[in-house]
């Protein structure tokens with residue numbers, strides 16, 4: 001239409017008015033629109049995606065398995081403070097006063113074989129290459145390497161550990177690889193628990209809420225009973241029977257966490273079932289199944305999703321906690337919880353061994369909580385701006 | 386008798402619906418209502434908010450289990466059928482709801498909403514056939530093909546109500562219960578929707594039970610009018626008769642609250658009005674339930690329950706003052 005005719009009367013017609021409509025947006029599209037305009041939610045989603053990639057693809061890339069160990073290189077951190085060696089390589093002194101040879105790039109070469117130990121002067125001489133020697137001076141802390149004149153070398157350099165990017169644990173296992181496997185287990189536990197809980201919770205809660213009355217009371221009392229038994233007890237009991245840490249944790253989480261979901265779904269269904277669209281479906285003659293699956297559950301999907309995303313971090317934490325106290329994943333399998341547990345013994349000397357898995361746990365929890373929050377806001381039309 | 390019941394689409398005898406209200410008390414939502422509707426006619430059911438109109442409609446359509454009483458649909462008793470036995474009868478009886486927002490599932494497209502009755506009764510052999518029927522039905526209520534893929538929240542109240550009507554009529558029912566189908570709509574749209582309902586009635590010989598809480602629109606659509614008060618039918622007669630000769634004091638009160646377009650007539654009209662609030666349906670007043678608000682109440686009204694009696698030809702009223 002030309003500008004000149006801007007204010008002229010437009011021929012009437014149904015089509016014209018309809019074209020003024022904005023593009024139809026489905027409910028899911030609407031939610032996604034609001035979700036993606038919330039930075040924290042989006043950040044959470046990105047972190048989750050990266051973590052999934054890390055846990056799924058990572059183990060294929062890293063050269064180490066979760067149980068590959070090299071005790072010669074135990075307790076080596078990610079960033080090495082190194083002293084110059086006679087041939088241009090570098091030397092790293094571990095907290096246990098072992099001397100490790102490191103090349104220019106930061107790859108670990110070998111642990112030096114001990115030569116003569118002069119206990120009186122608190123020095124140890126290590127043979128190095130072709131007839132050269134290296135002297136470790138441990139008369140003062142921190143220990144240092146002496147130069148040719150017998151003076152402590154004060155000039156040091158920081159090198160990134162290229163062999164073990166995030167360092168090794170007390171058994172010389174690569175922490176990065178173990179983090180990958182640990183995250184994998186955490187996410188696996190979380191997703192399986194979430195899926196099982198969703199399925200059981202939706203059906204149980206949906207049926208209780210829809211049937212109502214006596215059935216509802218009985219079903220909800222069962223839920224109350226289940227939720228009062230402590231989770232640790234389940235895990236221990238199930239573990240006694242199954243002898244498999246991972247499976248018993250999954251079974252325990254699956255058999256307990258659905259009660260929250262059932263309560264949420266029941267509440268939703270109770271409030272939805274008296275709405276007119278459900279009555280309309282009843283007057284039409286739709287089956288109970290249709291009413292549940294096409295009307296009630298899709299309308300309760302918002303709170304269900306929020307509950308699931310809030311349940312996931314708690315399941316992850318539960319797994320880590322169980323593994324930490326030693327009734328979860330059995331060694332040598334890596335779980336973020338067992339890694340934390342392994343690190344507590346050497347916490348003072350090698351704090352990074354605890355912090356790294358702890359950071360990953362925090363990241364996962366943050367990410368899922370952000371996403372859950374974002375989802376809840378996006379799904380609540382009352383907050384619609 | 387058989388000829389009469391052939392003409393009679395709906396017959397309700399002594400219908401009662403009580404809801405448990407806790408502590409052993411009961412909400413007397415519907416209490417002994419009886420009426421019948423002939424084929425192709427409209428019975429208007431009016432009354433204040435909370436007098437049990439919706440409960441009555443929902444009990445008839447068997448969303449609620451009747452406490453007692455009998456419901457006949459085309460001569461067959463449906464009062465105590467199981468959901469499974471009820472299924473074939475559901476095709477013959479549909480409902481249009483009051484709230485065009487709450488009565489459509491927000492997670493379904495218009496196509497799915499209107500096709501739901503077809504699916505429930507396995508009417509279409511294929512998706513294509515189903516789609517054709519839906520679009521045909523949408524066209525008849527003034528919507529077009531483009532609307533089929535949209536979600537209900539994208540429509541105006543009037544358009545939504547049309548979707549609701551399309552859903553109710555796609556099965557070609559005999560009886561349509563309209564539970565205040567227009568009270569949530571704009572005045573301009575009310576007329577459109579009512580005219581559309583009337584057009585469908587003429588076209589298909591539909592029978593309506595038309596519920597409203599004011600009398601002005603009911604007069605336009607109804608052949609007969611029933612007035613409900615606290616779960617009971619207090620007056621029942623032809624639509625015009627109830628406007629010219631309202632007998633029950635409650636009906637007179639209701640009518641006085643109807644705006645009159647002619648100011649001279651409005652001034653002349655003696656204003657009875659309705660005073661006070663509706664008493665609680667949990668403990669309805671003894672005797673005539675209206676006696677607490679009735680300007681003519683006597684001692685007898687407080688004790689004796691008035692029966693619905695014929696006061697004039699085809700004019701039934703339940704009031705001691707009128708009947709004696």
Ligand SMILES: Nc1ncnc2c1ncn2[C@@H]1O[C@H](COP(=O)(O)OP(=O)(O)OP(=O)(O)O)[C@@H](O)[C@H]1O
Nearest residue numbers: 404412414433434435436437438439440441598666
């Ligand atoms: N499911 C229910 N459970 C308990 N009480 C109910 C239920 N449905 C309705 N009631 C009660 O029954 C009475 C009649 O309600 P109903 O909805 O039938 O009135 P109504 O005439 O349709 O009013 P309105 O014009 O506001 O729609 C009210 O007191 C209401 O609180």
Ligand SMILES: [Mg+2]
Nearest residue numbers: 438439440564
């Ligand atoms: Mg109502």
